[in-house]
Every structure is written in structure tokens, then in C-alpha cells.
Amino acid sequence: MKQELNTLEETVSGDYKYGFVTDIETDVIPRGLNEEVIRMLSEKKNEPSWMLDWRLKAYRHWLTMEEPKWPNVNYPEIDYQDISYYAAPKNKGKLKGLDEVDPELLRTFEKLGISLNEQKRLSGVAVDVVVDSISVATSFKKQLADIGIIFCSISEAIQKHPELVRKYMGSIVPATDNFFAALNSAVFTDGSFCYIPKGVRCPMELSTYFRINTGNSGQFERTLIIAEEGSYVSYLEGCTAPQRDENQLHAAVVELIAMRKAEIKYSTVQNWYPGDHNGKGGIYNFVTKRGLCLGDYSRISWTQVETGSAITWKYPSVILKGDHSVGEFYSVALTNHYQQADTGTKMIHLGKNTKSRIVAKGISAGYSQNSYRGLVRAGKNAAGARNYSQCDSLLLSDHCGAHTFPYIEVKNATSVVEHEATTSKIGEDQLFYCKQRGIDAETAVALIVNGFAKEVMNQLPMEFAIEAKKLLAVSLEGSVG
Amino acid sequence: MLSITNIHASIEGKQILNGINLSIQAGEIHAIMGPNGSGKSTLAAVLAGREQYEVTEGAVTFLQKDLLEMSPEDRAREGVFLAFQYPVEIPGVSTTNFIKAAVNEKRKYRGEEPLDAVSFMKLMKEKMAMLRIDQSLLSRSINEGFSGGEKKRNEIFQMAMLEPKLMILDEMDSGLDIDALRIVANGINKLRNENNAILIITHYQRLLDYLQPDFVHVLYNGRIVRSGTKELAMELEENGYDFIKEEANLITAE
Ligand SMILES: Nc1ncnc2c1ncn2[C@@H]1O[C@H](COP(=O)(O)OP(=O)(O)O)[C@@H](O)[C@H]1O
Ligand SMILES: [Mg+2]
Numbered sequence: 179m180k181q182e183l184n185t186l187e188e189t190v191s192g193d194y195k196y197g198f199v200t201d202i203e204t205d206v207i208p209r210g211l212n213e214e215v216i217r218m219l220s221e222k223k224n225e226p227s228w229m230l231d232w233r234l235k236a237y238r239h240w241l242t243m244e245e246p247k248w249p250n251v252n253y254p255e256i257d258y259q260d261i262s263y264y265a266a267p268k269n270k271g272k273l274k275g276l277d278e279v280d281p282e283l284l285r286t287f288e289k290l291g292i293s294l295n296e297q298k299r300l301s302g303v304a305v306d307v308v309v310d311s312i313s314v315a316t317s318f319k320k321q322l323a324d325i326g327i328i329f330c331s332i333s334e335a336i337q338k339h340p341e342l343v344r345k346y347m348g349s350i351v352p353a354t355d356n357f358f359a360a361l362n363s364a365v366f367t368d369g370s371f372c373y374i375p376k377g378v379r380c381p382m383e384l385s386t387y388f389r390i391n392t393g394n395s396g397q398f399e400r401t402l403i404i405a406e407e408g409s410y411v412s413y414l415e416g417c418t419a420p421q422r423d424e425n426q427l428h429a430a431v432v433e434l435i436a437m438r439k440a441e442i443k444y445s446t447v448q449n450w451y452p453g454d455h456n457g458k459g460g461i462y463n464f465v466t467k468r469g470l471c472l473g474d475y476s477r478i479s480w481t482q483v484e485t486g487s488a489i490t491w492k493y494p495s496v497i498l499k500g501d502h503s504v505g506e507f508y509s510v511a512l513t514n515h516y517q518q519a520d521t522g523t524k525m526i527h528l529g530k531n532t533k534s535r536i537v538a539k540g541i542s543a544g545y546s547q548n549s550y551r552g553l554v555r556a557g558k559n560a561a562g563a564r565n566y567s568q569c570d571s572l573l574l575s576d577h578c579g580a581h582t583f584p585y586i587e588v589k590n591a592t593s594v595v596e597h598e599a600t601t602s603k604i605g606e607d608q609l610f611y612c613k614q615r616g617i618d619a620e621t622a623v624a625l626i627v628n629g630f631a632k633e634v635m636n637q638l639p640m641e642f643a644i645e646a647k648k649l650l651a652v653s654l655e656g657s658v659g
Numbered sequence: 660m661l662s663i664t665n666i667h668a669s670i671e672g673k674q675i676l677n678g679i680n681l682s683i684q685a686g687e688i689h690a691i692m693g694p695n696g697s698g699k700s701t702l703a704a705v706l707a708g709r710e711q712y713e714v715t716e717g718a719v720t721f722l723q724k725d726l727l728e729m730s731p732e733d734r735a736r737e738g739v740f741l742a743f744q745y746p747v748e749i750p751g752v753s754t755t756n757f758i759k760a761a762v763n764e765k766r767k768y769r770g771e772e773p774l775d776a777v778s779f780m781k782l783m784k785e786k787m788a789m790l791r792i793d794q795s796l797l798s799r800s801i802n803e804g805f806s807g808g809e810k811k812r813n814e815i816f817q818m819a820m821l822e823p824k825l826m827i828l829d830e831m832d833s834g835l836d837i838d839a840l841r842i843v844a845n846g847i848n849k850l851r852n853e854n855n856a857i858l859i860i861t862h863y864q865r866l867l868d869y870l871q872p873d874f875v876h877v878l879y880n881g882r883i884v885r886s887g888t889k890e891l892a893m894e895l896e897e898n899g900y901d902f903i904k905e906e907a908n909l910i911t912a913e
Contacts, residue, residue, distance in 0.1 A: 606710075
């Protein structure tokens with residue numbers, strides 16, 4: 179037994195491969211937060227006055243709020259005055275194309291395995307890239323525009339499509355929603371904006387790559403996706419950060435809205451720097467993601483593979499307002515060393531015959547803590563609502579923790595809510611079986627973990643599934659003694 | 660091929676094997692019989708390199724190499740295959756993918772390129788036909804929800820794919836009805852050749868009717884107390900293990 183644990187422990191002590199810092203000139207606002215900073219930020223972005231007013235209102239509300247203490251995570255108090263709220267690669271200005279992007283930055287993306295040029299030519303995935311506070315490049319814009327799809331940074335959308343932004347921003351996650359959403363609303367810097375017009379099926383995956391580069395800065399991105407009647411879009415989000423000793427804050431807000439018969443698929447591979455083996459450093463990932471199935475027969479599906487961050491606090495949710503609408507949540511959360519994750523979803527059934535499905539897979543190794551927290555609510559008028567939830571935990575060590583907090587609130591007699599949960603431990607028997615077939619412990623753990631997470635991985639678009647599979651293996655790899 | 664000298668082994672401080680000597684040549688079939696708890700599975704585990712078992716004395720050479728020095732995965736790559744008494748389930752890992760990983764690990768160990776998808780499928784098809792295994796079994800998660808017979812057949816299938824030198828079959832016949840037993844035994848017979856050897860662990864005679872061992876050994880209290888030819892197995896079948904036990908206890912008492 180002892181030996182087995184040692185082997186596993188060594189197996190799961192992999193290193194972070196994206197921990198480099200890119201040496202590019204950055205424009206940074208000094209640390210600290212007050213109305214002056216927000217004005218400065220808004221001015222740098224050349225924003226209209228309604229945007230500034232919106233930010234200030236959110237900020238004033240934020241001042242009255244308290245940081246939530248209910249998640250099952252522990253961290254020293256965050257000093258919000260010690261963070262810089264704006265950092266941008268210099269000389270970005272108005273980029274016309276990838277050719278104008280700082281070559282150092284392009285090399286960074288090559289290192290990360292996303293060559294924008296290659297992406298552009300080969301894979302047919304449209305990419306938006308956000309470094310620190312701003313969006314540096316969006317590919318495929320023209321082809322998308324030809325069929326009426328708008329895919330650009332949120333900053334650009336504020337300039338060019340103010341009517342859409344004003345109408346929908348904050349309509350799903352109000353600035354007053356929670357502490358971090360309020361903070362984000364006050365200081366958000368960039369993010370992606372997608373608009374899919376009526377009846378259009380987006381012909382390619384839309385993808386945004388987020389990277390925090392500058393030290394002592396926070397990243398507060400804001401994403402808004404609007405799918406008009408009968409449209410379809412699949413959106414992918416990836417994230418990494420350099421390895422630093424201090425913690426960095428990432429507080430994003432993502433809003434999705436699906437009209438009648440529209441479908442949005444939102445996939446995330448989250449690989450922010452998780453901190454070192456002793457729990458030093460790493461990103462605090464406090465994110466509010468919510469989708470609104472506004473129209474009848476609409477569908478929103480969240481898929482997430484969460485391997486990074488020192489702390490994850492995130493509950494991608496769906497409000498099922500339209501009759502017959504469908505919400506889905508597929509999640510793999512892997513924690514190692516001293517990582518802490520408190521993640522799950524909320525499915526709020528308001529319309530008739532709405533359906534939701536939750537598949538959450540938690541993998542805990544080292545001394546990490548992994549919690550699933552999920553709410554399923556069926557309102558008075560949600561006749562015939564159905565939910566199925568399945569939460570499975572896989573433990574890889576004796577020191578880690580896996581916790582499940584399911585909340586169920588049903589306010590009508592015809593709703594059916596089902597919840598299943600299992601906890602298992604990678605068995606010495608399983609490992610030995612693999613070894614006896616010539617498969618070493620490291621490969622065996624990757625195989626077993628990927629098998630455990632398969633149902634969720636299968637939901638990811640192909641290009642992402644391969645990356646995510648490797649990521650699970652890398653997050654657990656180490657030298658086997 | 661395999662030479663076991665005076666092996667003593669314990670688990671959690673409890674001595675199980677008390678000096679085993681056994682030598683197996685290429686092309687031979689050996690059977691180890693013995694009552695429950697006599698240490699048969701322990702011997703198999705020690706040969707395969709299961710970490711919880713501590714070898715306190717003795718040596719094992721396999722193809723001129725010190726087997727006990729090798730990690731379990733290297734033993735497998737060198738050609739030791741253990742068909743488990745209780746094969747484990749690995750949810751979500753398809754049998755095909757699992758076998759592909761195993762085959763390619765072995766090739767890597769030998770400095771060979773991984774098999775491409777086409778060659779791998781060809782090999783699979785060939786072995787499936789030989790053992791009359793159905794495709795549907797191989798696309799399911801490994802051993803998950805398999806019947807006893809399916810698990811055993813899957814072990815034999817993996818064995819066919821990996822082409823080991825030494826095949827150790829632990830209670831291959833347990834839990835199999837007579838038809839399944841015949842299929843499994845026929846499969847094993849097809850895998851025999853003059854370059855490999857088989858070590859059958861069983862406490863029944865019936866599998867031996869199909870496999871015709873060259874030598875039969877009786878294990879009792881962690882020692883081989885009798886060795887003979889297949890007639891010994893028939894003798895045991897008729898008289899049970901009692902006479903062996905009495906004999907052994909007499910010797911210990913002296
Ligand atoms: N993990 C273990 N801890 C303690 N004793 C064990 C363990 N595994 C096996 N044994 C003991 O070792 C002895 C031999 O077991 P085993 O090799 O499985 O016998 P066989 O296969 O011949 O039935 C038995 O007395 C059994 O109880
Ligand atoms: Mg046994």
C-alpha cells in the first residue's frame with residue numbers, strides 16, 4: 179500500500195509547461211482601484227460615456243459588497259489595492275492583421291502551441307487572442323462578416339455595435355449579481371463578442387485564447403455571445419499564465435443568450451498556472467458564467483476541463499426560460515498539489531418541459547480539495563421539467579479531498595430531478611494490471627483518468643479534445659521512481 | 660527459459676512461499692496444483708513483480724536475466740504475461756485502446772516504431788478470428804460488466820496480441836462453463852509453440868484435459884511437495900489433496 183501511494187504521488191507531480199514570461203513592452207496602469215483608475219481605463223479604451231457610467235455604477239455597488247465566504251476554499255485576503263487593473267502589450271493600437279502583431283507575442287503563441295498563422299491557414303478555427311487586458315488579434319473576421327457573424331473583441335464591439343452591447347451586457351449577469359461580477363463590471367478590460375444572426379450556423383469553431391502575462395496585474399475579461407433565432411455557434415476558450423510566486427486574480431464574466439431554437443456550445447480548457455508543488459503562487463480564478471435560454475426550444479451547453487488555477491470558483495449556469503429549452507453542463511475538474519476547486523453549475527428551470535443534464539467528474543490528487551456544488555431549481559411554472567445529474571469523484575491520493583454539495587429545489591409537482599454520485603480511488607489493482615501489460619504507472623494513470631473523464635471529453639470539439647487529453651496527462655505526470 | 664531457485668516470499672510480514680524451486684524450458688507446459696491458500700497466486704504475483712510481495716530469499720532468472728531486478732512493466736515487455744484470476748475493470752478505457760497502448764509500449768521497449776492504425780487493426784482481426792472473439796467485446800470498456808467467461812477470453816486475447824514468452828494462467832478455468840472452457844483452452848493451444856512456455860495454475864484437473872501438461876507440481880504451504888507428470892494430476896483428481904497434506908505434514912513433523 180505504501181509503495182503504491184509513493185508511485186502515485188510521484189506520478190502526479192508534473193510541472194507546468196506554460197510558465198514562461200514573454201518580454202514585451204507593456205502599458206500598465208499603476209496598482210490600485212478607485213474611480214480615477216476606472217476613468218483612466220475607460221479613457222485609454224476610448225469608450226463612450228454610457229460605458230464609463232455603467233462601470234462607475236458597478237464600482238459603487240461593489241464597494242457595498244463583501245467577498246463571498248461560502249465556497250469550500252481557503253486563501254489569504256486579497257488586497258484589491260495591490261492589483262493593476264490594466265496592462266496591455268504596447269503598440270497594439272489598431273491592428274489590421276496578424277502581420278502587425280509584435281513578433282515576440284506571436285512566438286509566445288507558437289510556444290503555447292497555437293500558431294495564429296497556422297490556425298488561420300489550416301484548421302478553420304477563428305481565433306481571438308487576449309493578452310493581459312486587451313485583444314491582440316482576431317483571425318477569420320472577414321469570412322465571418324460575409325455571413326453576418328460578428329466576432330471581435332468586446333472593446334471593438336463597444337465602439338462598433340453599441341446598440342447590441344448596451345442591450346445585452348449585464349442582462350444575464352447583472353453588475354450587482356455577486357462580488358466578483360460587480361468588480362468585473364467596473365474594471366473589465368477585454369474579451370470576446372460574438373453575434374450570430376438569425377438562421378445562421380457558424381461554419382467554424384470560434385475560439386479565444388486568454389493569457390495573463392504581466393506581473394501584479396489582474397485579468398478581468400468579459401465575453402458576450404448572442405445567438406439569434408435558429409442559429410448555432412460553438413465557442414472555445416483556452417487560458418494559460420506564466421509561473422509566478424505571487425497569486426494573480428482572474429475574475430471573468432461570460433454571458434450567453436440563445437433565442438428561439440438557437441444553440442450555443444461553450445467549451446473551456448482552463449489551464450491557468452496552478453501554483454507550485456507547495457501551493458505557492460497560481461491564479462485565483464473567480465468566474466461568473468451564465469447562459470439564458472430565452473427562446474423556446476433553445477439550447478445551451480457548457481463543457482469545461484479545469485486543470486489549472488490555484489483556486490477555482492466557478493459555476494457555469496443556465497436559466498431555462500423558454501419552453502422546451504435544454505441546458506447542459508459537462509465538467510472535468512482536476513486538482514493536484516494544493517489546488518482548490520469549488521465548481522459546478524446552476525440549472526434554473528422556469529419554462530415548461532425544460533430539460534437539463536449535469537455530468538461532473540472531479541479528479542483529486544496530492545493535497546488538493548475538489549468540490550462539486552450544484553443547484554437544480556424547478557420553478558412553479560416549470561411543469562414537466564427534468565434534470566439528470568451525475569457527479570463522480572476519482573481520488574489519486576490519501577491526502578486529497580472530494581466533496582459534493584447538490585442543492586435541489588422543486589416548486590411544482592410534475593418535475594423530475596435525479597441525482598447520482600460515486601467516489602472511487604485509483605486502485606493498486608488497476609495500476610498493477612496495466613503494468614503487467616507493459617504500461618508504466620505514468621501512462622496508466624493518464625489512461626485511467628482519461629477513461630474516467632471520457633463522457634465529458636467526448637463533448638469537446640475534436641481539436642480541443644486532443645489538447646485536453648494531453649493536458650490531463652501532463653497535469654498528473656512526473657517521474658516514476 | 661525460467662529458473663526459480665529457493666524463493667521465499669512474504670506479504671505484510673506473513674511468510675507465504677517457503678523455498679520454491681522450479682525450472683521451465685521453452686516449449687513446455689507446467690501445471691501447479693494445490694489446495695486453496697497454498698500460495699499459487701502468490702507465486703504468480705511474485706513472478707509478475709507485484710510490489711506488495713517481498714521476496715526475502717532466492718533468485719529467479721528469465722531468459723538469462725535477473726527477473727527480480729526488473730520493474731513489473733519491464734518483465735511484461737520482456738515477455739512475462741499473467742492472465743489474472745480476477746481481471747480488473749477500468750471504466751471508460753476501451754479494450755482496443757488498452758491493448759494498443761500495451762502493444763506499443765512493448766514495441767517502444769524493443770526500439771520499434773509504434774504500430775500504425777492499419778497494421779494494428781490487421782493484427783487485431785487476425786487474432787480475433789483465431790480466438791473467435793467478437794468486435795463488440797473489444798469496443799467496450801476493459802472488463803467492465805464482462806461475464807466471467809468474457810473476462811477470461813479477453814485475457815487470452817491480450818495474450819495473443821502481446822505474444823509473450825512465458826504465459827502464466829492463474830485459475831483460468833474458474834467460473835467457466837464447459838463450452839467457455841473449451842473455447843479458452845483451444846485458444847491457449849493455438850498460442851503454444853516451441854519458443855514459449857506455459858505455467859498453468861489450477862486446482863482442478865479439467866483444464867489439464869485440454870492442455871496436456873508436461874509436468875505437474877503440487878504446491879502446499881508454500882512449497883512444492885510433489886512433482887510428476889500428468890498422471891499425478893489424475894491421482895489428485897481421484898484422491899483429493901488429503902494424502903498430499905498428510906505426507907507433507909509428516910515430513911514437517913519429522
Ligand atoms: N494481501 C494479503 N495479506 C495477507 N495475507 C495474504 C494476502 N494475500 C494472500 N494472503 C495469504 O497468502 C496465502 C496464499 O494465498 P494465495 O497465494 O492466494 O493462495 P492460492 O492462490 O494458492 O489459493 C493465503 O493464506 C492467503 O490468505
Ligand atoms: Mg489463487
